[in-house]
Amino acid sequence: MEKIVVVLASRNRKKAREMADLLDLPHVELTSVADFPGIPAVEETGATFTENATLKACAVARATGRWTLADDSGLAVDVLHGAPGVYSARYAGPAANDERNNERLLAELRDVPDDRRGAQFVCCLAVAGPDGAVRAQVEGRCRGRLLHAPRGHNGFGYDPLFWIPEYRLTFAELGPVAKGALSHRARAFAKMRPQLAALLQVGT
DSSP states (O other): OOOEEEEEOOOOHHHHHHHHHHHOOTTEEEEEGGGSTTOOOOOOOOSSHHHHHHHHHHHHHHHHTSEEEEEEEEEEEGGGTTOBGGGGGGTTOTTOOHHHHHHHHHHHTTTOOGGGOEEEEEEEEEEEOTTSOEEEEEEEEEEEEEOSSOOOSSSOTTGGGEEETTTTEETTTSOHHHHHHHSHHHHHHHHHHHHHHHHHTOOO
């Protein structure tokens, strides 16, 4: 069977690798939108993760003429009323990176006690067909608590601050197998995998 190309609507190489590992469908070749020069970045103007994932999937599918999978994900902190939310990747402003985002979050939670540091990672996935129409949408969530200082060197983003009580480890301390079973993204992909397989008419 000829490989079916699915474009991942992300230029984040770490995220793209994680998404490819989680999807793992036979007869499907995953490629990043970064491999298509000239396609402009999609402006994430949605008010929710689902809206942003859908915007990215549809825009990249129309630009490439291929099946496209997009995610929008981030951290929602209880005491911050869901922030940083859809602004997770740029929480520290125009020059945001993982370190600066974590520093801002820790500063805002400086006086918040442990029992009020609850948070959840949220991942929304959207698939668009080559015509740019949405074909599937799913969501995954993972609850945890935010530490007062980063721990661990795996993962990316807010992983070093996000502590899983059941394991007494942060996402950045967990190995890829454990994180691949627990994470918001893993849970979203577990829902998306059979839907995408059906859309592409490939086995799981």
